[in-house]
Amino acid sequence: MxxxxxxxxxxxxxxxxxxxxxxxxxxxxxxxxxxxxxxxxxxxxxxxxxxxxxxxxxxxxxxxxxxxxxxxxxxxxxxxxxxxxxxxxxxxxxxxxxxxxxxxxxxxxxxxxxxxxxxxxxxxxxxxxxxxxxxxxxxxxxxxxxxxxxxxxxxxxxxxxxxxxxxxxxxxxxxxxxxxxxxxxxxxxxxxxxxxxxxxxxxxxxxxxxxxxxxxxxxxxxxxxxxxxxxxxxxxxxxxxxxxxxxxxxxxxxxxxxxxxxxxxxxxxxxxxxxxxxxxxxxxxxxxxxxxxxxxxxxxxxxxxxxxxxxxxxxxxxxxxxxxxxxxxxxxxxxxxxxxxxxxxxxxxxxxxxxxxxxxxxxxxxxxxxxxxxxxxxxxxxxxxxxxxxxxxxxxxxxxxxxxxxxxxxxxxxxxxxEGPAASKVPVLPANFDLAKATDAELVAYHEHPNEWYARQARRVLREKLLTDRLSSDAVPGLMKILAQSGDYRHQLRAMQTLFTLGKISDEEIDKQLLHPLEPMRVAAIQMLVDDRQIEPAHLQHLVELARHDRGGLVRSFLASAATKLPPKDRWGIVESLAMRSEDASDITQPLMIWYAAESAVASDLSRGVKIAIATRIPKLSKYIARRVTSELERSPAAVNELVIAIGASPYPEQQTVLLEGMTDALKGWRKAPVPANWSEVSTKLSSSPDENIKRLARELAMVFGDGRAQDELLKIARDDGADPQARREAVRALVESKNKEIAPLLLNWIGDRILSVEAVRGLAYYDQPETADRLTAAFSKLRPEAQEEAINTFCARPAWAEHLLLAVSKGWIARTQVTAFHARQIRSLGDEKLIETLTKVWGETRESSAEKKALIASLKTSLTDESLSSADASRGRVVYQKQCANCHTLFGEGGRIGPDLTGGNRHNLDYLLENIVDPSSTVIADFKMSVLLLDDGRVVTGVVIPESDKTVALQTQKERLIIERDSISQSTQQNVSLMPEGLLQTLSSDEVRDLIAYISGRGKK
CATH class of the missing domain: 2.120.10.30 (TolB, C-terminal domain)
Incomplete structure (x- = not known):
């Protein structure tokens, strides 16, 4: 005090x-x-x-x-x-x-x-x-x-x-x-x-x-x-x-x-x-x-x-x-x-x-x-x-x-x-300056003042007078005169805004402003027509006409915005008209604004949505309508079949591609989907397309539709040593995610394959094969680093395999440092007490008490002095960062987007850094709470659950975003812990900790 x-x-x-x-x-x-x-x-x-x-x-x-x-x-x-x-x-x-x-x-x-x-x-x-x-x-x-x-x-x-x-x-x-x-x-x-x-x-x-x-x-x-x-x-x-x-x-x-x-x-x-x-x-x-x-x-x-x-x-x-x-x-x-x-x-x-x-x-x-x-x-x-x-x-x-x-x-x-040479003449204000004491005529005149401040304050004061029955009869005519006669559109706009705030502008006057030669006035009129009220049919038709013919890009943007405020049945005219404006196809924002306006209308009438998807020359809009329509496959198969027929009939490969992309995006995570009535016929046509991308997308859909021909085709590609390497990897992934049984034994043979190793090791997690753990252990030392990382992930998917992993670590066959804090927590999430006990002996404790965390932070602060960090090797710290953090976090424009972008964090502050690294769950944002999912194939996966649709959820793991069918989840448990695990520093040496902190905080020698 x-x-x-x-x-x-x-x-x-x-x-x-x-x-x-x-x-x-x-x-x-x-x-x-x-x-x-x-x-x-x-x-x-x-x-x-x-x-x-x-x-x-x-x-x-x-x-x-x-x-x-x-x-x-x-x-x-x-x-x-x-x-x-x-x-x-x-x-x-x-x-x-x-x-x-x-x-x-x-x-x-x-x-x-x-x-x-x-x-x-x-x-x-x-x-x-x-x-x-x-x-x-x-x-x-x-x-x-x-x-x-x-x-x-x-x-x-x-x-x-x-x-x-x-x-x-x-x-x-x-x-x-x-x-x-x-x-x-x-x-x-x-x-x-x-x-x-x-x-x-x-x-x-x-x-x-x-x-x-x-x-x-x-x-x-x-x-x-x-x-x-x-x-x-x-x-x-x-x-x-x-x-x-x-x-x-x-x-x-x-x-x-x-x-x-x-x-x-x-x-x-x-x-x-x-x-x-x-x-x-x-x-x-x-x-x-x-x-x-x-x-x-x-x-x-x-x-x-x-x-x-x-x-x-x-x-x-x-x-x-x-x-x-x-x-x-x-x-x-x-x-x-x-x-x-x-x-x-x-x-x-x-x-x-x-x-x-x-x-x-x-x-x-x-x-x-x-x-x-x-x-x-x-x-x-x-x-x-x-x-x-x-x-x-x-x-x-x-x-x-x-x-x-x-x-x-x-x-x-x-x-x-x-106060320089180009200074405008600044008004001299009296000590008792008060716009509330101005006459209504003066307040109206302030709408033409060179300082916007006066117009804004005058608008509010006029409104207060209206609400207290003190507004004079000449205020509204004065504003109407500015709107009609001012030679400066900015003054017209101010007057129009005030009239609207006062509730003193007629629909007829707003309609008139829809034809104003200047874009800002037309935009303001559009906003006023749909602001918190029902729109009359005649006014709606005027907006549709603008959507068809107006040359102002901003007007078209606000027409899409206006449609988002309307009931779905009233959106169609605007949406259909904007969808035909091909000049907006490459605009940064307009295709998305049209989509935001169209979405609920499409959901209410899928067949009409399909017609827009085919008619529009805005590819992004086509893609998202196709995705939205396909998401309703189980409830409205006829509409999806209309889309399939339209894809088959389209003479434009580019259009076929975006529509197929929309369909595949909608069905990601589905294990089996109802087959549209005309799919077989259209699929045959697509499979003969000269466009490889179209054939690939058609195959992906065929897999979901349970088409055995697609499965056979993918198996053929995967087995073909002479095929394009990327095509082989994509074929393996598609077969794995569709739970194809024929691929399972092949994955074991491809563990050490030069091209397919990473996909094979990743895919083994999907199949409960007894020999998987032994085969991975035997091959581990010969795998490339990215395949080794996938192997650790696969070990952690099932309790029996996790036991093999910990045995391999205890024997020195796999280095303890290969098992990160993410893996340790995944093993703990398997729920096997004996396994947790072994984990603690072999790897270390994954949960420390609050007192232990505070002690560790204090110890690190003692060692991580300014002098120590300034002499650290930031280049080596970057290597540690890439392994420990980059999967989830972006730093300096590089890395994953799973967790918050670290570039915008308080990383110069050592307390802030250590608190978040040592005790990441002390304050858990709802969007980052971790869930443990037991799937019906026996796998246990952990991550942040993000609702995707009523059919699927997205699971953001430390590695990727998985789309999982809700019916395949046997059990789901949300934990009050962050996706970021404790113990990230546990496998690092003191030098590695120092270099990592120096790199993140921007200190140390480059």
Whole structure:
């Protein structure tokens, strides 16, 4: 406590030099820092802020007036509302519920760049990430709740207790992926964000589970009047910033897997991990940026310290806060440019949003506002009524994972203005500036202001007047006049958005805007027609006509988006029309948007879906429709037969290929499927195709359909020493996965085969042959490394074979280091107590107590000093990594995608690394909980179960993704442990451990 107040006293004196008058409330809560150091002063941090010529910065506010700023927004008076989050703690505590978060209002009446007044509006929040003033009070995200604190008289004192509007947001395992980012959209909804690390079930208080909406990584919205909650789009990792551009298009910022995404409602974007809520997404849209802000091929220390190539590319993988500048103060080259804070690069990245095809591409522009303060952690940025920019600095040395202590008594907000030669004329604001006191005519006129801030605030104030019966009769005609007569489409768009928010635009006027010569206006009209309401048949027909004829790619994208909001029966006209737009066949996003729109319609009428699959010239759409139709084979065999007939009749090999690919994808994992009536005839025709790929796909389908001719053909290929090696390997795999009995004895003979060894050894696991273990043991030393790895996997599939493996290890025939922690846990999962006892003697203990793990971590920290790691051999560490980690994790752009991408992890932090390696199950994300499956052929397989369909599941093992028929699973047990096993370091020497850690963390000698 004494240390805290000594810090405060010192800073008060320093901040007085910056012109900041500090007003402390009567009773401040005790804030304890667990970080051993303190940041440089705010004045020193300001001096280290690099800016382009003509820009000037001030410390708008700093500690002790402000701490831990996690979110910012502005009200109609130009005041800054800041959410302060004290409850966010280190990884072990997660959120400290003994503390309370608060909302602070900062004011700068004389507009000199310093906040002379601070008011604490609310100080009883918890898990606070965002505070948004408007509509008679303040909206706050305090997971698990979205609350509304009323303040109708705007005296900055709550009128009463908070009103819970939504609940169900996760506030525990979600950690730094917690719901965040409240803002009013141009459509009148409140928008927010949610990360991937947990699933929340969100609904109004008292809603049942079936009435709630499941969300994880997404953009969501909530209507403050109707109280409807919905997901706008799914995907990514941890979005923590969004904004709308001058054309009304929404973009959001993300971390690790790609930083920039253009929001098309109904879209499914790339996920860092996990499965989608909808089972038939099939493929996701990737980032719209054409670049990364870090070097995916260089060592991690460059990425973390933002040096070298990573510095040139933008500073690092993590982004927080985002705005699209439309403030009017900055030079023209910054207008409508996207700014986001690069967390590790300690700067703002700038993106140019360029229209391409049916969407956008983000191009990297020069970075700005780079901080030389090592504690700088930019977390939010907004612009104000004069076009000035505010940047919130969390001010700490850690990041979202917080493994190095908490510093709660720091936090800064910088204000940046442009005063150079090209500076626009900035409005002089009076001390009592307040748009709520403006006349309705003035509020309407603000829609033509060069600063978008005025239009957004005016829209909200007009809405508040409407809701309180204070809207004058001339407001709507004034907006209609701008819509009809303005020579600037941006002003027309603003007026149209406000009219829609007020509910004062007619369907006829929206229809009229569908014919506007400019794309942004047509897109806005499309969105309005389908926004949370039933569409009239005449309006639907207008959308169909646009889908047929509109030349705007963005219009076509939003027509697909509009269709996702319609009942399946109303989607067909739009889907069928878009499917014929061959110019979109190679577009990055549009084929997937059409598929997202088509999926439920196809499911409702499979025959009509087949007709689209044949008629469209968009290959990806054909493939996914074929896959969706085929997935219904048992329920609707006639529709699948129509597809088979169409494939046989198609004169286009390319079309046949994509349709066959869709069918084979749908039937992966099926052991036997009903045979379509016309399959035999069509199969004969396909088998004579000159296209080898078509013949291969036809054979795969024939295997599932139980066609003995296909089995014979594959056996012939597998046995043919002169055949193409890859064709032989594919034939063996196909025969094994179909449980062909004739292949079983051949596999034993091929154990040492130069071409087929790996597939043969892998395939032996599927057949319970008594001699398998002996034959593998005898041949093991002569196998190539990849075949040896498969041999260990096969040994671990059955208890009797695992016993042979452990005997071989004890005798020294197979090296103990060949058996990884994954294999050890697989053996334990076999459930044989005697086998587990032998495993412990021969290999070691696979489960340590919590105390033992802590002791091991402490011991490793003692040996893995900075000096030790800097002298390590990172090249040898890479070799260890490839064997121990690369199957599951991507690092520097290489490796598997089973577990999280390590390139975006907190790998410079030794505590974080060791905790996750030594004790990976201490915190288990639901998507990574391991299951043990006993199959009806006697095998035991372990991995993460991912629902695939009502017929199959996907099992993500440490090696591959298996598609398994549900009927073949005799027993399934989910364990509260991570797919990543304990004991990964157990078979490594101390030098290997050192080199591995050095490689992962980017240290050591190359």
């Amino acid at each position: 004494d240390r805290f107040f000594s810090v405060v006293r010192g800073l008060v004196g320093g901040l007085a030099l910056l012109g900041l008058t500090v007003q402390l409330p009567a009773a401040e809560q005790e804030l304890k820092n667990t970080h051993a150091e303190d940041p440089i002063t705010a004045k020193e941090a300001l001096a280290r802020l690099e800016m382009p010529e003509g820009f000037r910065a001030t410390v708008f506010a700093a500690e002790p007036a402000i701490h831990q700023p996690i979110g910012m927004s502005m009200d109609e008076r130009g005041r800054l509302w800041v959410a302060e989050c004290y409850t966010y703690s280190d990884r072990n505590v997660n959120f400290d519920k003994t503390l309370r978060d608060r909302v602070v209002i900062l004011e700068d009446p004389n507009r000199d760049g310093y906040a002379e007044k601070r008011t604490v509006f609310y100080d009883q929040a918890s898990h606070l990430t965002s505070a948004l003033p408007g509509l008679g009070g303040v909206w706050m995200l305090c997971a698990p709740q979205l609350i509304f604190v009323p303040d109708a008289n705007r005296d900055d004192v709550p009128d009463g207790p908070p009103v819970v509007k939504l609940d169900g947001f996760d506030n525990d395992s979600v950690r730094h992926n917690i719901a965040n980012g409240l803002s009013f959209g141009p459509d009148g909804w409140i928008y927010g964000r949610h990360g991937i690390q947990a699933t929340s079930l969100v609904g109004v208080p008292g809603a049942t589970a079936s009435q709630r909406t499941p969300i994880n990584c997404c953009i969501w919205r909530y209507h403050p009047i109707t109280e409807k909650f919905e997901v706008v789009c799914h995907g990514t990792t941890n979005p923590w910033g969004h904004d709308w551009d001058q054309d009304g298009q929404l973009f959001f910022i993300n971390t690790v897997i790609g930083h920039l995404f253009h929001v098309v409602p109904g879209a499914n974007y790339r996920r860092m991990y996990g499965s989608d809520f909808a089972p038939h997404v099939y493929e996701r849209i990737d980032t719209c940026a054409d670049h990364y802000h870090w070097d995916t091929k260089k060592q991690w220390h460059e990425e973390r310290s933002a040096t070298g190539e990573t510095d040139r590319l933008g500073g690092g993988h993590a982004h927080c806060g985002m705005m699209i500048y439309q403030g009017g103060m900055f030079p023209p080259q910054y207008h409508n440019q996207l700014f986001t804070m690069n967390f590790h690069g300690r700067r703002a990245n700038v993106e140019r949003l360029e229209r391409v095809g049916c969407g956008y591409v983000g191009r990297h522009e020069p970075d700005v506002f780079k901080s030389g303060d090592p504690w700088f952690r930019g977390i939010e940025l907004v612009y104000g009524p004069r076009g000035e920019l505010y940047i919130a600095d969390w001010s700490d040395t850690g990041e979202c994972h917080e493994n190095d202590g908490i510093h709660r008594t720091s936090g800064r907000i910088f204000q940046i203005q442009y």
